[in-house]
Amino acid sequence: MNKVQKPSTGIVILAAGNSSRLGIAKQLLEFNGINLLQNAINVGKESSADHVVIVLGAKMDEIKSQIDFSSIYVSVNEYWENGMASSMQVGLKKLNEIAKLDQVIIMLCDQPFVNSKLIDSMINLQSHSEKNIIACKYGDTLGVPALFTKKHFDNLLKLSSTEGAKKVIYKYQDDCGIINFEQGSIDIDTIEDYRKLISKKT
Structure with missing residues (x-):
């Protein structure tokens, strides 16, 4: 029997x-001895995913000087000011140039508790379900990290610049499997967020 x-x-x-x-x-804030972006890259590389693309834009030279980009691909969003969807689309287009993908996982660089076990759980849930979206649930929201099969690539590419993956998740919620990930609510937007994060240092 074929595998x-x-x-x-x-x-x-x-x-x-x-x-x-x-x-x-x-991207360069440190938590548990490593900056947030390098941690996200390491998570991607340690997971069972086949390819990792990072999308840079603002402060690119400063970031490049402090990050190990070996074994991953780097894309630059020249129009990063247009919003998150524009960066997501740059990354997805780059992945499609690299390989014929069946699915993509969208990650942020500032969710420090995302790990490779979570990423692999998303991949496994998709493979054992008929769902074409796997989203993380935290608080009362569904969001990233989120997996989308190629069925939804066009929907991601059609988002306007200021929209995010969450719009596709909610529009096609009946096609969405869910993983509970309460720590997904922890991200870094302000100095106060960062202070709260380092107070949780392990």
């Missing part, structure tokens, strides 16, 4: 923003 072929999975890590509310590059 079922493992779906080809790509990860897009969004890291193009200029951290305007924070005042410094959130």
Whole structure:
């Protein structure tokens, strides 16, 4: 009997923003001995995903000087000021140039408790379900990290610049599997957010 072929999975890590509310590059904030962006990259590389693309934009030179980009792909969103969807679309287009993907996982660089076990759980849930979206649930929301099969690639590419993956998740909620991930609510937008994060240091 032939083995079922493992779906080809790509990860897009969004890291193009200029951290305007924070005042410094959130990508380079340190938590547990590693900066947030390097941690996100390591998670992607340690997961069972096949390809990882990081999308840079603002503060690119500063970020590049402090990050190990080996074994991943880097794309630049020249129009990062247009919003998150524009960066997501740059990353998805890059992945589609690299390989014929079955699915993509959208990650942020500032969710420090995302780990490779969570990413693999999303991949496994998709493979054992008929759902074409796998989203994380935290608080009363569904959001990223989120997995989308190729069925929804066009929907992601049609988002306007200021929209995010959440719009597709909610529009097609009946096609969505859910993983509970309460720590997904922890992200870094302000200095106060960062202070709260480092108070949880493990």
